[in-house]
Amino acid sequence: MSDDDDFMQDSDQEDYDFEYEDDDEEQGGDVNIENKYYNAKQMKIDNPEEAVDEFLAVPGLEPEKGDWGFKGLKQAIKLEFQLKRYVQAVEHYRELLTYVKSAVTRNYSEKSINNMLDYIEKTAEDDAANSCIEKFYHYTLESFQSTNNERLWLKTNIKMARLWFAQKNYQELADKLRELHKACQKEDGTDDPSKGTLSLEVYALEIQMYAETRNNKRLKVLYQRALRVKSAVPHPKIMGIIRECGGKMHMSEENWKEAQSDFFESFRNYDEAGSLQRIQVLKYLVLTTMLMRSDINPFDSQETKPYKNDPRIAAMTNLVDAYQRDDIHEYEKILQDNKDLLADPFIAENIDEVTRNMRTKAVLKLVAPYTRFTLAFISKQLKISLPEVQDILGLLIVDKKLRGKIDQQSGTVEVESNTDTDRVNAVREWSSAIGALWVTVLHEGDGFRSEEGSGYLGGGYVTPNQPGKASNGVGTRMRPGGKAKGYSGKQPGVGSR
Template identity: 70%
Template sequence: MSDDDDFMADSDQEQYDFEYEDDDEPADGDVDIENKYYNAKQMKTEDPEAAIEEFLGVPKLEDQKGDWGFKGLKQAIKLEFALQKYDDAVIHYKELLTYVKSAVTRSYSEKSINNMLDYIEKTANDSTAYRCMEEFYSLTLETFQATNNERLALKTNVKLAKLYLDKKDYSSLSSKVREIHKACQREDGQADPGKGTYSLEAYALEIQMYAEMKNNKRLKALYQKALTVRSAVPHPKVQGVIRECGGKMHMSEENWKEAQSAFFESFKNYDEAGSMQRIQVLKYLVLTTMLMGSTINPFDSQETKPYRNDPRISAMTELVDSYQRDDVHRYEAILKENSDLLEDKFIAENIDEVSRTMRTKAVLKLVAPYSRFTLAFISKHIKIPVSEVQDILGVLIVEKKLKAKIDQEHGTIIVDNAENAEQIQRLHDWTSAMSDLWSTVLNDSEGFKPDDTQSAPSSYLMSSTFDAPISTGPLRTSGGRLRPPKGGKGGKVSAWG
């Protein structure tokens, strides 16, 4: 592994733990310079301050700028950035950039600079570090635009645009994105197929910006445009970002089906990229499944099945299970036990709709047998505030899903059984007609009349008429006819909590 490769190390690793150079790295050499360089690397963990001085002494030993001086400056800058000595890091980065014109090869300098920018992007964690990053990017652009290194200039512009997004500097981001798109066009204004990847990354950043601004109209237009880019071979994480933003856009429009599809594609891309964001997007996928009212378990697919028992999403797994079983009490308990779920702003904004659906279904199921009941009765059994019970019942009445009236003064609900009585009367008339039809068929039809050689006793015909196994549910027979159960209008009872 070269000294550049340690830029890509995970953030939880020792930030000073840089690997030694491979033997095939450029290695001119004066033995004293080489010894000074490796002596500095030995010191970097125990005494990073002294290591910086030692690394900075390497270029001074060279008669002219060369590989060892370049590598010494790189190590010093990394240590200075890690120790938050940002002003010193900028000064020495300016010096480092003077080496790229002639002291080192173009490919080696490009790889080294790009990896260094990746490293500081991962290491920066406060506003001062972000200002230093912005200066690094600006200096890099000036250098590589002057040397006509268009590829590294584009990469740096994308990084700078990402920094503006993190800082929520939307004005600078918009300007930078326009610059990137223009650089990705040929002289005739058509898209340059060789630069489609950078163009797509710019779309991803712009889409994230409009998602944060909640400008759905502009977001939708860019999302559709990004999906039509065919010349790019982007990193799957970029596609994951685009699809995730598209899913959130569809959610805001209550287009659950398209949202589910977008989140699923986003999850697959993040999973391929090895991004931890796949866990969060999988939670969004589960949330969308509940909003759709789907009975299909989102963990049945080949891609999501390995995460079914992942402890990071166990709460969402239990939540969708209780939702599909209409178990409102378990659903509420899971939300209460896993309050961290609501720390995600997107989940917090959309889970209320799921909770409302769960509670509405629970209310309808609870009041079904009753002709009158109190708000307190519902509140007690479903364990939600009386005010919310009243809101739910109000919506059900307005939407004509419940024929009832609310007595706010006494906090009672009286179900209007007129419609129920009418339905029962229609059912009574229908069963009466059916009884007459059966009687006519059995008594008068030629197929049921006894012939001269074999006659059936009249008692058999009578028993056939009255005892035929007609499925009538709660209705009872009386004199060969069917009638509703005693109690007449629905047989409902009251619940006073």
């Protein structure tokens, strides 16, 4: 489904084609009426103003209201909306609604009206258009209230609620959502399984409203409730919206893992729906990966890999690459060259935490060789302000990641170096380890054995400076015949035989 398709549709495949939506329908009526209608269709692209007049003339040629008049009014209304003739469009739409009770079948009228409302919703560009759309919704509800067409009533009310959400008219929206929730429930107040899909659409709108107004407490309740709805087969874009709002909710709680999971599911659903919002959510997924301080590249998965080289996502791809390489200069350059990234309030709000993490790691790496340095030195090297340098160093000292003191008056930092003490302690530990090894070899090992293997060197061991004994400074074992063998150069603890 393309990006222009309405996400608030059920599983039925509906025809949104503007040019040919009526071509395959059964044709009837007078040949002159038919010819006039198709002649008007030929004029739509090149001369829409004259086409409107031709379409409006079609109903007058019918002796009584019928299919051709209904079709002619539909086409005229769409063109009038395109030409921004909103007053005339509303007037002719009210005339169109008089056909639905007798001139055309219920299913055909419902489908046509729904398509009409979808069309004007997607082509609205200004406040005047939105005002016109609101009148369309009002007259639709008024017309179908008496026909007991609950399905169309619910769909039109959802469209009305979506319009109020776009206008940030939260008071009207909240009242409408309560009415819609009630309509999707049974008499005992429980959710009606037969209206599960419509119910999820209502949940999606309400979740969006609470996400925008930052009411996380209410958002969490609705989010969990929406995920428990099992009786629906929702359009994937609905689930994309619900998961996206859930990811933002988890981000506000600094629950990076759950946020990452929700953004991935949101991206997957948007991608399935063919929605352009998938690109923005993919950026959120990359942002969350950096906040998690994860070394896993978010573009390694099968679903996201095709977008790795997408020019719309290139800035975020380069950003996460610089982040994982701890390249602060490249990271800052990417942000500087892609200011459009910060146009999204959600990214702008959360990228500061990533930037701070990057700068903190860069400060630690930069000052590692020094025992004394100035704040101005750090500021110049990393191209950040002095107050931020001081703030980062203060946090590092508090967290005991840097042992030192800041002299605010002189703007210097003295690092407490324990290098000499550490070296002495290391040598002492090394000497103790060697001594322990020597004791173990002499007392618990095999020691030195005689060549004949008759046991430890003992009574026959000769020490230097004794008369008649070997005096080479190395203990020897006398062999038969008075000859002695030295053991110089042998490693202690290795028996000689």
